[in-house]
Amino acid sequence: MTLSRTILAWGALALFVAVPVLVAALSPLHAYRPPSYVAASLAGVLALGVLLIQPLLKTRPPGVAPARLRRWHRRTGFVLVVLVAVHxxxxxxxxxxxxxxxxxxxxxxxxxxxxVTSMWAVVLSAVLVALRRKMRLRPATWAAIHNVLALVVVLGTVxxxxxxxxxxxTVSKWALCLAALAAAIAAVARARFPGISRRGT
Amino acid sequence: MTLIASRRMMIAGAAAASAGLFAPAIFRPARAQGLAPTPTMRGGANNYRPGAPIVDRIGSGGFRMTGTVRRAGDGAPIEGARIQIWAHTTEGYESDPESHGATLTDATGAFLMDMPQIVPTFGQPHGHLAYDAEFAGGGFKTVFLRPVMSSARDTRLEAHFVLAEA
Incomplete structure (x- = not known):
C-alpha cells in the first residue's frame, strides 16, 4: 500500500463522514429548535459517522499498526456510547x-x-466490553456475541x-448509511472467515 | 431437519399471528350507517395544553390547518365543536403556549386555523389536534389526532374527526 493510496483511503473516509455532518450542521431546521434538540440531532449524525469508522478499524486499514487500531476501536466505542447518551x-x-x-x-x-433497538444493542455491547474479563467467555464466543450486537447496531441505526x-x-445520508453497512458486513465477514485477505498484502 | 422443522414452525407461527392481527378487521360486523368514530392517534396528545384559548389565528399565519367534525354513525356535522390545534412551527415549539390555539366548527362542521409553517420535529412534519370533552361542552368522547404532512414543504394540512357520543 503506497502512501498515496493510504491518503486516498483515509481521505475518502473523511469525506463520507464529514459531508453529512456538515450538511446536518448547516440545516435551516436548527433555527427552530432548542439547543437540547440541536445537540441531540448532531450527536445522532456523528454517531452514524462513528458507525462507519468503527468497523473499518477492524478491517486492517492501511498505514496504522494493529495495536493502535485496537486501542482506537475501544476509544471509538466509548465515543459512540457518549453520543448515544447525548442523543x-x-x-x-x-x-x-x-x-x-x-x-x-x-x-x-x-x-x-x-x-431504540440500536440503543439497547449499544448498551449491551458496552456491558459486554466492560465485563469481558469477569464473564470468562471463550474469545470466539465473546467475539460472536459482539459481532451480532454490532450488526444490530448498524442495521438498526441505518x-x-x-x-x-x-x-x-438525502444523498449524503444514504451514502454514509450504505458505507456503514458495507463496512460492518466486511468487518464481520473478515472476523468469521480470516482467510479473506486484502489484495496486495 | 431440526432447522426445517423450526422454519416450518416459524412460518406457521407467523401465519397464525398475522391471522390474529387481521381477523378483527375482516370479521368486524358491518354497521348499518357505519361511519366509525376516529380513534385517537398514537402520540396525538403529546404537549397538549388543556383549555388553550380560542384565537383568530396562531402566530402570524402562512400555513392553514383545515378539517371537519362529524358524528359517528350518521355522519351529521357537529357545530360549535371546540378543536385545539398545535404544532412545532417556525415560530415556536410544540410545548410553547403561543403555539397552541383553539377554534370552533361552523354549521357545516368545518374548522380552519391559520398558523405558522409547520417544521419537521421528531423525524416527521406533523400537527396535533384535540377534541377534548372536558372543554368542548361534552356530548362526545375525547379524540387526539396527529396528522403527518406528505412533504415538509406543504403549506396546508387536513384532519377529520368522527366523534362517538359519550
Missing amino acids: VGGLLIASPPDAIDALLLRSPTPFSVWG IHAVQIEGTMG
Whole structure:
C-alpha cells in the first residue's frame, strides 16, 4: 500500500463522514429548535459517522499498526456510547412525551423502534466490553456475541436514519448509511472467515 | 431437519399471528350507517395544553390547518365543536403556549386555523389536534389526532374527526 493510496483511503473516509455532518450542521431546521434538540440531532449524525469508522478499524486499514487500531476501536466505542447518551438525553429534554413514547415503543413514528433497538444493542455491547474479563467467555464466543450486537447496531441505526425527515441531506445520508453497512458486513465477514485477505498484502 | 422443522414452525407461527392481527378487521360486523368514530392517534396528545384559548389565528399565519367534525354513525356535522390545534412551527415549539390555539366548527362542521409553517420535529412534519370533552361542552368522547404532512414543504394540512357520543 503506497502512501498515496493510504491518503486516498483515509481521505475518502473523511469525506463520507464529514459531508453529512456538515450538511446536518448547516440545516435551516436548527433555527427552530432548542439547543437540547440541536445537540441531540448532531450527536445522532456523528454517531452514524462513528458507525462507519468503527468497523473499518477492524478491517486492517492501511498505514496504522494493529495495536493502535485496537486501542482506537475501544476509544471509538466509548465515543459512540457518549453520543448515544447525548442523543437520547437531548431528545428527553427537548420533548419529554415524544422521547418517552419512543423509549416505551409506543411512538407513532416507525423509525423510533429501530433507534431504540440500536440503543439497547449499544448498551449491551458496552456491558459486554466492560465485563469481558469477569464473564470468562471463550474469545470466539465473546467475539460472536459482539459481532451480532454490532450488526444490530448498524442495521438498526441505518433503518432509523433513512426514515427520518430531519437535518441530514438525502444523498449524503444514504451514502454514509450504505458505507456503514458495507463496512460492518466486511468487518464481520473478515472476523468469521480470516482467510479473506486484502489484495496486495 | 431440526432447522426445517423450526422454519416450518416459524412460518406457521407467523401465519397464525398475522391471522390474529387481521381477523378483527375482516370479521368486524358491518354497521348499518357505519361511519366509525376516529380513534385517537398514537402520540396525538403529546404537549397538549388543556383549555388553550380560542384565537383568530396562531402566530402570524402562512400555513392553514383545515378539517371537519362529524358524528359517528350518521355522519351529521357537529357545530360549535371546540378543536385545539398545535404544532412545532417556525415560530415556536410544540410545548410553547403561543403555539397552541383553539377554534370552533361552523354549521357545516368545518374548522380552519391559520398558523405558522409547520417544521419537521421528531423525524416527521406533523400537527396535533384535540377534541377534548372536558372543554368542548361534552356530548362526545375525547379524540387526539396527529396528522403527518406528505412533504415538509406543504403549506396546508387536513384532519377529520368522527366523534362517538359519550
